[in-house]
Amino acid sequence: QVRLMESGGGLVQAGGSLRLSCAASGGTFITFAMGWFRQAPGKEREFVAAMGWSAANTYYTDSVKGRYTIARDNARNTVYLQMNSLKPEDTAVYYCAADSHLSDLTQSRPDYWGQGTQVTVSS
Numbered sequence: 001q002v003r004l005m006e007s008g009g010g011l012v013q014a015g016g017s018l019r020l021s022c023a024a025s026g027g028t029f030i031t032f033a034m035g036w037f038r039q040a041p042g043k044e045r046e047f048v049a050a051m052g053w054s055a056a057n058t059y060y061t062d063s064v065k066g067r068y069t070i071a072r073d074n075a076r077n078t079v080y081l082q083m084n085s086l087k088p089e090d091t092a093v094y095y096c097a098a099d100s101h102l103s104d105l106t107q108s109r110p111d112y113w114g115q116g117t118q119v120t121v122s123s
Contacts, residue, residue, distance in 0.1 A: 002027040002112040004096045009117030012086055016121070020081040022096030022114055033102035034072055034079040035110060038092035038119075045095065049081060050105035059106050064090075086121045094119050 008020040020036070035050030049070040051058040058070055069082040079096065094117055097110035104110055 002032070002098050004098060004112055004114035006094065006096045006114045006117040009094060009119045011120045011122065014086060014088055014121055014123050016086050017082070017084045018086065018119060020083070020094055020096075020117060020119070022079045022081075024077045024079070024096075024098060027098075029077040030074045032098040032100060032112075033105050034070075035097045035099075035105035036070060036079075036081045037095045037097055037108070038090075039095070039116075040089075040092040043092075045108070047106065047108050048094070050097075050102060051079075052102045057102060059102075083119070086119075088121045088123045090119065091121050092119060093117065 003026045005023045030053050033052050036048040037045050038048050039045040049060045051070050067085045072079040096114035098112040099105050099110040
């Protein structure tokens with residue numbers, strides 16, 4: 001059973017930056033594609049970013065392209081989401097996710113989810 005634990009959320013002013021981390025355990029990390037999703041109040045959970053075992057295959061939703069970067073440290077079993085130029089509309093609970101297939105992440109149907117971490121961007 002894969003377990004995912006997010007950290008790094010918080011309150012930041014518009015234009016600021018945050019880096020989310022997600023520590024994975026219970027599986028062979030390098031065999032999993034990793035991703036991030038978010039859910040804003042009153043909205044459905046949406047795909048944010050995903051990557052395969054290396055940075056050669058990364059995907060982003062259009063609204064975060066050029067501002068967010070997903071990265072992973074396979075030695076530390078950790079995936080990161082660097083978020084720059086944050087906007088109030090980025091406010092959401094951010095979830096880490098994992099799946100054996102990158103396509104399942106990009107199609108928003110991963111096998112494993114974290115508990116989420118709150119990101120609040122003030123205007």
